[in-house]
Amino acid sequence: MKALLAGLCGIVGICTAQAQPQPYPSRPITLVVPFAAGGPTDQLARIVGERMRQSLGQTIVIETTTGAAGSIGVGRVARAAPDGYTIGIGHVGTHVVNGAIYPLGYDLLKDLDPIALLPANPQLIVTKPNVPAKDLKELIAWVKENQAKITGGTAGNGSASHVAAIYFQQMTGTNYTFVPYRGTGPAILDLIAGQIDLMIDQSSNSLPQVQAGKLRAFAVTAAKRLPSAPDIPSVDEAGLPGFYISIWHGLWAPHGTPKEAIEKLTAAAQEAMADPAVQKRLGELGLESPPRDRQTPEGLRAHQTAEIEKWWPIMKAANVKGE
DSSP states (O other): OOHHHHHHHHHHHHHHHHSSOOSOSSEEEEEEEESSSSSSSHHHHHHHHHHHHHHHOOOOOEEOOOOOGGHHHHHHHHSSSSSSSSSEEEIIIIIIHHHHHHHHHOOTHHHHEEEEEEEEEEEEEEOTTTTSSSHHHHHHHHHHTTTTOOEESEEEEEEEEHHHHHHHHHTOOOOEEEEESSSHHHHHHHHHHSSSSSEEEHHHHHHHHHHHSSSSSEEEEESSSSSTBBBBBBHHHHTOOOOOEEEEEEEEEEOOOHHHHHHHHHHHHHHHHHHHHHHHHHHTTBOOOOOOGGGHHHHHHHHHHHHHHHHHHHHHHOOOOOO
C-alpha cells in the first residue's frame, strides 16, 4: 500500500505540493476593529484595508468586536493565532489609556507585535454657539470665572474626549463638571442644543458641525493647523502651547507573528498611505499620515511607548477607572 501511495504521489505530484508551505498570505486576513461600525476607526480600517488588499492579493475582512472601550477587541487579537491572518487596528485609547484604567488580561506591549503607525486625527476645542469668548484665551478665562456651573461633554470614562478634558483642566487650572455620554454623537447633539458648554472632540466628528455653523471651534490640538480647516488656529497660536493630543492609530498582530508576515503587512500599509486616492479620502476626514520612516513597526512601538509614559501618570493621578 505504501508503495502504491508513493507511486501515486510521484505521478500526480500532489504530495510534494501539499508538503510545501504556501507563501503568505494565501487566504483572507481578518482585521479586528474594536469599535462599532461606522465610527472613525472603522472608517479608517475600511479605507486602508481596501488598499492593502490590492497589495497583498487577499481580501481584508473587517470584524467589529466592541465593548469595554475597545479592550475586548484588542484582547481578541492578543489571543489569536500568531499566523498573520488576524490583525487589529486601534488607537491611543485602546493601546495606551486602557492599560491605565482597566485590569486587562493581556499586556499591551508584550502580547502584541506592532505592524505600522497609521494616520492621526487631531481634536478640536469646541463649544456651544453662544459662548461669549472670542478666542481661546478668552474661553479659558470664561471657564475659570464660571467653572462651578460649566459642563463639558465626554464619550465616557477613558475616552479620548475624557482624556483630553482632564489634560485641559490640568493645563488651564480649571475644574468644570464632566458629563459622560455613550459616545460622542449624543454629546455633540447636546452641545449644539446648548445643554452642555464645551467639548474636546475628534476633528473628523465635530468639524462638519463647525463648518455648518452649529458649533464654535477655538483651536486644533496640534502644532499646526488642519489643511481641511485652515481658519482654525493651532493651540500654540491660540494661547495654550503644548496642548497636543491626537487620536493616532496603528496596526498590531498577535505576539510571535512571523517576521515575513509583519514585513508584508507593513509594506501594504505604507503603500496604502502613499496612494493619492487614499490620501484624499483621509484628508477629507481630517486625518494626517505620519512620515514614512515612522510608519514602521519600530515607529509604532516607539510612539506607543512614549504615549504610555505620557498618559498613564495623568490618568492615574486623576483616578480614572474603567466603566
